[in-house]
Amino acid sequence: MGMPSPLPVRDGVGATRLHVPLRGEWPTVAAYMVERFFHLDPERLLVRFDRGEIVARDGSPLARDTPLGAEEFVWYYREPPVEGEVPFAIxxxxxxxxxxxxxxxxxxxxxxxxxxxxxxxxxxxxxxxxxxxxxxxxxxxxxxxxxxxxxxxxxxxxxxxxxxxxxxxxxxxxxxxxxxxxxxxxxxxxxxxxxxxxxxxxxxxxxxxxxxxxxxxxxxxxxxxxxxxxxxxxxxxxxxxxxxxxxxxxxxxxxxxxxxxxxxxxxxxxxxxxxxxxxxxxxxxxxxxxxxxxxxxxxxxxxxxxxx
CATH class of the missing domain: 3.30.2350.10 (Pseudouridine synthase)
Known part of the structure; x- marks a missing residue:
């Protein structure tokens, strides 16, 4: 049985779950995610914490300063990519x-x-x-x-x-x-x-x-x-x-x-x-x-x- 998501499916897309290490060199969950997603603009990612878009298992939002070890899993919605249309129907x-x-x-x-x-x-x-x-x-x-x-x-x-x-x-x-x-x-x-x-x-x-x-x-x-x-x-x-x-x-x-x-x-x-x-x-x-x-x-x- 998979771990249930605290976030509902939105526009047909489920939330993404990320495993966060409980200990390590990062002072906060946000710091870990900034390094984990190094290809993204760091400030854009941190703003998502400020908007309450990254949540814990109980659905409560995490802050920029949530310490590493406070949560082992976090959930968030992927930001929609710029995707070309596949012009064929199911x-x-x-x-x-x-x-x-x-x-x-x-x-x-x-x-x-x-x-x-x-x-x-x-x-x-x-x-x-x-x-x-x-x-x-x-x-x-x-x-x-x-x-x-x-x-x-x-x-x-x-x-x-x-x-x-x-x-x-x-x-x-x-x-x-x-x-x-x-x-x-x-x-x-x-x-x-x-x-x-x-x-x-x-x-x-x-x-x-x-x-x-x-x-x-x-x-x-x-x-x-x-x-x-x-x-x-x-x-x-x-x-x-x-x-x-x-x-x-x-x-x-x-x-x-x-x-x-x-x-x-x-x-x-x-x-x-x-x-x-x-x-x-x-x-x-x-x-x-x-x-x-x-x-x-x-x-x-x-x-x-x-x-x-």
């Missing part, structure tokens, strides 16, 4: 008292982060359905489109989260890759495994070939033409960037992937060249009702070969 495929399933477009992150706040699936959905208790049960990369599930209320959230932890959800994706010169459809289906590690501060994951595999994907060939290959992907595990890494390792790097096999320089979003990866299907036994559930995307990959 589509609600299913909604009941406990579960919401949407079709997420490319370029829209699952949750707020970095330069995206209002332009995130969570915030858009909270505002659309007027439900501040919505929370994602799993996540998709910002670049990936397709099925995304949200819990509608905290009382039943754990049951759905447990399904993913226990790998009781069958997930199917599809991807389009540039056709390699040595493409051999007869080699598929195949199961690919490796050991994936995400290091703090690095945008890409690393593969450690000498360690026991911790990721596994069944890859099937759907269709190919002289330009591209369309594959169906059934991940058994859910490591970060797993499908992108596995296809790149097989010489099938996904079209328009700026991370794998090579990390390309950061560039503005090109809405005409979305990552060709789609969360196609989710299948599971509902933990509350015991009913079989199957959800299928209504989206398609723009660069898939004809006949797919």
């Amino acid at each position: 589509e609600v495929l299913h909604r009941d008292d406990d579960l919401v399933v949407i079709d997420k477009p490319h370029f829209l992150p699952t949750t707020p982060g970095g330069r995206f706040l209002q332009n995130s699936a969570l915030v858009r959905l909270r505002n659309l359905l007027d439900n501040p208790e919505l929370a994602p049960i799993h996540r998709l990369d910002r670049a990936t489109a397709g099925l995304l599930m949200f819990s509608a209320r905290p009382a039943t959230r754990g049951a759905y989260q447990l399904m993913f932890e226990r790998r009781q959800v069958q997930k199917v994706y599809e991807a389009v890759s540039a056709r390699p010169a040595d493409w051999d459809a007869a080699a598929y289906p195949l199961v690919y495994r490796n050991h994936i590690v995400k290091h703090r501060g690095e945008v890409r994951v690393r593969v450690e070939p000498d360690r026991e595999p911790n990721s596994e994907t069944l890859i099937e060939a759907l269709h190919a033409d002289d330009r591209v290959v369309h594959t169906l992907l059934r991940p058994h595990s859910g490591k970060m960037h797993q499908l992108r890494v596995h296809l790149a390792a097989l010489g099938l790097g996904i079209l328009h992937d700026g991370f794998y096999p090579e990390l390309l320089p950061e560039a503005p979003d090109d809405f005409g060249r979305p990552l060709q990866l789609l969360a196609r299907e989710l299948k599971f036994v509902d933990p509350l009702t015991g009913v079989d559930r199957v959800f299928t995307t209504r989206r398609a990959l723009d660069f898939a070969p004809a006949g797919s």
